[in-house]
Amino acid sequence: MSKRRLSQLVIYILLIAGLVVVMMPMIYMVSTSLKPNGALYEYPPRFFPKLREITLENYAYILGQKKFIGNFGNSILVSVLTVILSAIVSSALAFCIARFKFPGRSLLFGFIILTMIIPGTTMIVPQYELAVKLNTINSIWGLIPFYVAWVIPYSTFMIKGFVENIPKELDEATYMDGGSILVVFFNVAIPLAKPGIASVSIFNFLTAWEEFPWANTVINDDLKRTLPIAISGFFGQHQFTQWGYVFALSVLSLIPILIVFISCQRFFVQGLTAGSVKG
Amino acid sequence: MKFNAKSRMQILLLLLPGLLVFGIFTVYPIIRLFWMSFFKWDFGSFLDQEFIALENYRTVLADENFRIAFTNTIVYTLITVPAQMAIGLLVAMLINSINHVKIGFRVAYYLPVITSWVIASLVFKYVFNTEGLLNYFLTNVIHVTSQNVRWLDSRWSGMTVAMLLGIWKGIGWNMVVFLAALQTVPLELYESASLDGAGSWQKFIHITLPGIRGTILFALVMLTIGGFNVYTSTKLITGGKPGHDTEVVLSWMYYKAFSNGKFGYSAALSFIIAIVLAILAVLQFRLMQNKDEG
Numbered sequence: 064m065s066k067r068r069l070s071q072l073v074i075y076i077l078l079i080a081g082l083v084v085v086m087m088p089m090i091y092m093v094s095t096s097l098k099p100n101g102a103l104y105e106y107p108p109r110f111f112p113k114l115r116e117i118t119l120e121n122y123a124y125i126l127g128q129k130k131f132i133g134n135f136g137n138s139i140l141v142s143v144l145t146v147i148l149s150a151i152v153s154s155a156l157a158f159c160i161a162r163f164k165f166p167g168r169s170l171l172f173g174f175i176i177l178t179m180i181i182p183g184t185t186m187i188v189p190q191y192e193l194a195v196k197l198n199t200i201n202s203i204w205g206l207i208p209f210y211v212a213w214v215i216p217y218s219t220f221m222i223k224g225f226v227e228n229i230p231k232e233l234d235e236a237t238y239m240d241g242g243s244i245l246v247v248f249f250n251v252a253i254p255l256a257k258p259g260i261a262s263v264s265i266f267n268f269l270t271a272w273e274e275f276p277w278a279n280t281v282i283n284d285d286l287k288r289t290l291p292i293a294i295s296g297f298f299g300q301h302q303f304t305q306w307g308y309v310f311a312l313s314v315l316s317l318i319p320i321l322i323v324f325i326s327c328q329r330f331f332v333q334g335l336t337a338g339s340v341k342g
Numbered sequence: 343m344k345f346n347a348k349s350r351m352q353i354l355l356l357l358l359p360g361l362l363v364f365g366i367f368t369v370y371p372i373i374r375l376f377w378m379s380f381f382k383w384d385f386g387s388f389l390d391q392e393f394i395a396l397e398n399y400r401t402v403l404a405d406e407n408f409r410i411a412f413t414n415t416i417v418y419t420l421i422t423v424p425a426q427m428a429i430g431l432l433v434a435m436l437i438n439s440i441n442h443v444k445i446g447f448r449v450a451y452y453l454p455v456i457t458s459w460v461i462a463s464l465v466f467k468y469v470f471n472t473e474g475l476l477n478y479f480l481t482n483v484i485h486v487t488s489q490n491v492r493w494l495d496s497r498w499s500g501m502t503v504a505m506l507l508g509i510w511k512g513i514g515w516n517m518v519v520f521l522a523a524l525q526t527v528p529l530e531l532y533e534s535a536s537l538d539g540a541g542s543w544q545k546f547i548h549i550t551l552p553g554i555r556g557t558i559l560f561a562l563v564m565l566t567i568g569g570f571n572v573y574t575s576t577k578l579i580t581g582g583k584p585g586h587d588t589e590v591v592l593s594w595m596y597y598k599a600f601s602n603g604k605f606g607y608s609a610a611l612s613f614i615i616a617i618v619l620a621i622l623a624v625l626q627f628r629l630m631q632n633k634d635e636g
Contacts, residue, residue: 273458
């Protein structure tokens, strides 16, 4: 074996070893969800269930509960609406900031950068006050507008980068043909910035899908919950935590994310690296 | 280019929805927060707030629990940020040097990033529980200790679990970002260095690191912000216990507001976090620029 082949082999072994460590918690989660839901902690704890022990009873329990199906629906609705609404408003903002000088433009951009630095959770007190005033406590409408506002800075910032890369001559050609600003926005900017919009949309889906502190503050009705709140809700509710249920629901809630991530992997990497290479 | 009235209306039409949502749900709360931080504002004085200038800020800074939470957050950031950057860069360099299944490794290493904080925290809580898998492994399989370690019941072991989770979850993001950066470093540089007899370590120090400096800065700024964002993991893993020993700044802010009703205090604390982060971001940019010139 040549020296080069040997070093390649060593690298593959290192990568696989690292991967085993990285995947261990996820494998343990899946394996626990397939074990019978016994006492608080099994003794001795096992990494893999015995073959004859493997059961789907935890999944059957979760899927048999109306409230969890409802939670799933809430999560889908909240995430999809957040993605659609934020894609529309952020690309419009990005297009205007990239192409036009309007009063307050730098102030707006300043606030966008500022809110990318400040952790969203710091605003939770005045936001809660606002949600109470708007009477959206315990409703998915207490989540969606806040999530959209939350993801606007990053989305606008990223899409703006994509719009700036569109040659201005394309805009001007459309204006020459008598097209209005709205025509340029819909027929030039949106189609050409699509990869950017797609990549931020994946992030926004993930953000809304997994958001915990805000939803945990605004929603306390079992039926109105989103999945992260439903999963953490297994604690304190029962005297014993039913870990089998916890992880069965966790695995189920990961499936949509995996589908979105694997099918849109190309856009995902594009979005991530656009920010980093520029930065 | 000059725009007529119709064009101005159309620009306004495009801006309006975004401005409204961003203005009402983000900008207004920030201003409101700033305002609240100067008032005595709690459950007892809900309708009648008294202006107390910087008193809330003084109370926060003198509070022993805040200092613990702040120290925990700083330690969390100082440990998790370099660790995930180093491991992420190492994995990226390994993936960059292989010829097959690059994308497969990239996807697999990224999976922890898309696992939600809630789920990841619960898995770690389960593994590190006193009756959990790790203790069983330590006491009954490799026999390094005869008694179960109470990981989640003391300050630094509890924080260690949260930090391990942070590192585990962050490696994939760093890997993807650094992998893209590595591909922008010109291969000729490595080839000519090889001709000059440079070893791998020298190439890493003199070519790779300078070549990806911009990305290192980007990751540093983003991850520092991320470090101060830590909340869900400590909340679910230790709940801030024992006492308030494993509280981080955000969970302490949350506790003071929603369990203690001290809204003015929480507002001041939020602003202190924002100011610290803004200063850190500026400092990190400066530091990197200086290195550029040097």
